[in-house]
Amino acid sequence: MEDKYNQLHLDRYSKQLSNLLCDKHFASHDTINGPQLISFTPIKQVNLFIIKELLLKWHHEMANLRSPYFDYEHEEVKEALLNFMNVLSRKILMKRNAFEPLLQKAIYDTFLIVLAPVDTFEEKFLRIQEEITLPKLQENLKYIDIDKQLFTGFIDTLSPNSRDREYILSRFKLYTNANQGSRTPLSSIVNQFNPLLPVTEGEIEGLAQSPAARPAPVAPVQEKEIVAPIHNAQREVPASKPVYRRDEDSEEEEELTSNARPTLNDNFRKSATASLADSHSNRKIDSLKNSISINQRFSFINELFEGDNMTYYNVIKTLDEYNDAFAAKQFVTSNLAQKYNWNHKQDHVNKLLRLIDRKFS
Structure with a gap:
């Protein structure tokens, strides 16, 4: 074993x-x-x-x-x-x-x-x-x-x-x-x-415990924003007005100026609506590993992981071990996206994020 x-x-x-x-x-x-x-x-x-x-x-x-x-x-x-x-x-x-x-x-x-x-x-x-x-x-x-x-x-x-x-x-x-x-x-x-x-x-050996006891990784301090949920991803915000967001932890309003430098999450959100529309089903899935089709798997391996199937396997295994969509998606957008330079892979990344939404829906 x-x-x-x-x-x-x-x-x-x-x-x-x-x-x-x-x-x-x-x-x-x-x-x-x-x-x-x-x-x-x-x-x-x-x-x-x-x-x-x-x-x-x-x-x-x-x-x-x-x-x-x-x-x-x-x-x-x-x-x-x-x-x-x-x-x-x-x-x-x-x-x-x-x-x-x-x-x-x-x-x-x-x-x-x-x-x-x-x-x-x-x-x-x-x-x-x-x-x-x-x-x-x-x-x-x-x-x-x-x-x-x-x-x-x-x-x-x-x-x-x-x-x-x-x-x-x-x-x-x-x-x-x-x-x-x-x-x-x-x-x-x-x-x-x-x-x-x-x-x-x-x-x-820190995760050698029951799935319910596994702590979710702490989000990086330098980037609080996450990929927006479906209902937020489809909203349009006028570029001329400052956008206010309420921080759930501090309950303080934070102003995000319209000329702020776009983050990786901003880049992924741009094509979220289109990629979500391409999804053929909204049914809940039990695991990513068992629900990704052969064609989709090869697409992820080649486009997101430079043809390395073992890296793909390990990443999917890790994502399946998360307890909530927030932490899993944060791992994708704040860790993997920077590590593998997914700035121009929004379509594939959003398909992966959609699968995560389905797993925790």
Whole structure:
């Protein structure tokens, strides 16, 4: 059984630590290169996951080079591409804006090896495999440091004919449950990260309680406004008059001048009416995960999460754990929207917000 963990806190911790480490490095460097990358943190697993994620993005870029006008299967072309990739791999050079997201994900994924080994196996070993073979599975072991014996031992149990993803994943779940005693404890990971940025096991496991007891994340202080409900989203306010809003906590009226700088929430509200009109149903849904259609899921993955299905899965899982629409929508508009730069994705974001409304209607 995989451990429960506070996904929101883990995400915040990963973001804070990656920001802290980048502040230290980029205070004296404009870029980071390959040799610096290999030993960037004292935690080997984090460095390995940075490299693996970098290689994944690299392969995606190489795939984009393909053209219908040339024979990319020709042996000479394949050899030239291989040589090109080998040269390029020795010329790694990144600025902070490109490197920091890789570091944040690597920190998060390092905790997941202990907290959710099945999810780790699915992403790191099965996600990018066009064809599953034992050599390809074994190749991925070089990016594993924590609990490497667990992953190696399982792969050694597979036959060369094991090609089905679902079968392999179900086998790994059984194997993990049967080898609980050999897994690295969470305390060991926490002790590795503590010198970099203090964290406790209790903070990581903070949501391992009943859904009713889970506290909703506190809204950021710097941005009080949220995406308007349906009935407010359809109202038009004259631009020439100042708008007054009553703060529910302080009961004080606050004037919002007409020339105020638009927030992300303002941008999303602009197309709210149109996107809501596109909704085919107002029926209540029990969960986002089970109610999003295949086509909609692919649309969200490609448009909102840059093709990363694991990030999509984790976000939807988090949203399903909220207890009210206000907190869930605030997480979308104040956290995810800034993290993934959704300024020009209003249509897709509003579809997601509408699904949240249906869940809590």
